[in-house]
Amino acid sequence: MRVAVTGGGGFLGSHLCEALLRRGDSVVCLDNFSTGDPENIAHLLSDPAFEFHHADVSVSVEVAGRVDAVAHLASPASPPDYLRQPLETLAVGSRGTENALRLALRHDARFILASTSEIYGDPLVHPQEEAYWGNVNSIGPRSVYDEAKRYAEAVSAAYRRTHGVDVGIARIFNTYGPRMRPHDGRVVSSFITQALTGEPLTVYGDGTQTRSFCYVDDLVRGLLALLDSSELGPFNLGNPVERTVTELAEIVLEMTGSASEVKYHPLPVDDPVRRRPVITRARDVLGWEPETDITEGLRRTVAYFASEPERLGASAAAIRGGQDETVPLAAATAPAAPSQTIPAPATAATGVATGSPASGG
Numbered sequence: 001m002r003v004a005v006t007g008g009g010g011f012l013g014s015h016l017c018e019a020l021l022r023r024g025d026s027v028v029c030l031d032n033f034s035t036g037d038p039e040n041i042a043h044l045l046s047d048p049a050f051e052f053h054h055a056d057v058s059v060s061v062e063v064a065g066r067v068d069a070v071a072h073l074a075s076p077a078s079p080p081d082y083l084r085q086p087l088e089t090l091a092v093g094s095r096g097t098e099n100a101l102r103l104a105l106r107h108d109a110r111f112i113l114a115s116t117s118e119i120y121g122d123p124l125v126h127p128q129e130e131a132y133w134g135n136v137n138s139i140g141p142r143s144v145y146d147e148a149k150r151y152a153e154a155v156s157a158a159y160r161r162t163h164g165v166d167v168g169i170a171r172i173f174n175t176y177g178p179r180m181r182p183h184d185g186r187v188v189s190s191f192i193t194q195a196l197t198g199e200p201l202t203v204y205g206d207g208t209q210t211r212s213f214c215y216v217d218d219l220v221r222g223l224l225a226l227l228d229s230s231e232l233g234p235f236n237l238g239n240p241v242e243r244t245v246t247e248l249a250e251i252v253l254e255m256t257g258s259a260s261e262v263k264y265h266p267l268p269v270d271d272p273v274r275r276r277p278v279i280t281r282a283r284d285v286l287g288w289e290p291e292t293d294i295t296e297g298l299r300r301t302v303a304y305f306a307s308e309p310e311r312l313g314a315s316a317a318a319i320r321g322g323q324d325e326t327v328p329l330a331a332a333t334a335p336a337a338p339s340q341t342i343p344a345p346a347t348a349a350t351g352v353a354t355g356s357p358a359s360g361g
């Protein structure tokens, strides 16, 4: 199978590309590295089954030759990223999704969308089943992401109804693992970075808000199961084990042996208080469920972070004092190179500004 993966240079996308190659598929990876990192796919470039195109999928999604499936993952995903790139986030969720759907339509290909638990907004029901329609503030700061993904789901479902495109939708809940950027503003990466560099762990609110954390390998198995099916879903893909943010901080402190203290900051606007997926549908229909427990997943993630001490130090400075997710961040992403050539992994800009305390990645 030849699979086009948009956002393949990002955290989840690079793991998906790897998993596809491992099972014998060919991959065409499209990315503009607005939030991704060439390093994520540097080790795949020598594989003849892997092809990379530097492309902004909000402008177009062109792939020469046959395409059997399209996995549309391109989108800023962490709050600092989408708050810094509000219009780009709306564009990739809307025009980018339409471009990716048209590619699938042209090739009669399977299409899967990386949607998000954020489409439930600040949920009024708990835990969240797919039948819940959500509680989203359409004009709040996070709406650029939430509403873009809601539109992406709507247009994907409409392409299935109108054009018969074989669409499947994954609603991904918090996922963590190696290749998260240390200063991307997500709670797992922030805590590990802070613990390993002796900085205080920043907890928003009183720390009783919950999240469910899914290890990346489990999530990628779920995406593959969806890709291989012809189900629309939507499917919640996440770990149903709920943890408070304070609990996570304690696990990270214990695992790293860090003496960092925990500091509390005001809860950001529209930050959901509780999140936990019901995964019965994914279990019954796709035969999928997470297998990696949090201790093992965190152990692998901590090992990855600890292997990059220089990057960690720079990132710790960037998130020092708390990364307020509600403030649009001033630090601009380095403009992406316009060419379609493969950037040299060692020297290419990562699109990440680490110098400013305001930069979230």
Ligand SMILES: NC(=O)c1ccc[n+]([C@@H]2O[C@H](COP(=O)([O-])OP(=O)(O)OC[C@H]3O[C@@H](n4cnc5c(N)ncnc54)[C@H](O)[C@@H]3O)[C@@H](O)[C@H]2O)c1
Binding pocket: 006, 007, 008, 009, 010, 011, 012, 013, 030, 031, 032, 033, 034, 035, 036, 037, 055, 056, 057, 058, 072, 073, 074, 075, 076, 077, 078, 081, 092, 096, 114, 115, 116, 117, 171, 172, 173, 174, 175, 176
């Ligand atoms: N990681 C999670 O916990 C999580 C949770 C819910 C949903 N998701 C979804 O999964 C997908 C991947 O998330 P991630 O965590 O890997 O984030 P990421 O930022 O690491 O990856 C996103 C990738 O998309 C690329 N991209 C963004 N806009 C683009 C554009 N216009 N053209 C081409 N490439 C573009 C970025 O450069 C990056 O490589 C996203 O769609 C995100 O919304 C992730």
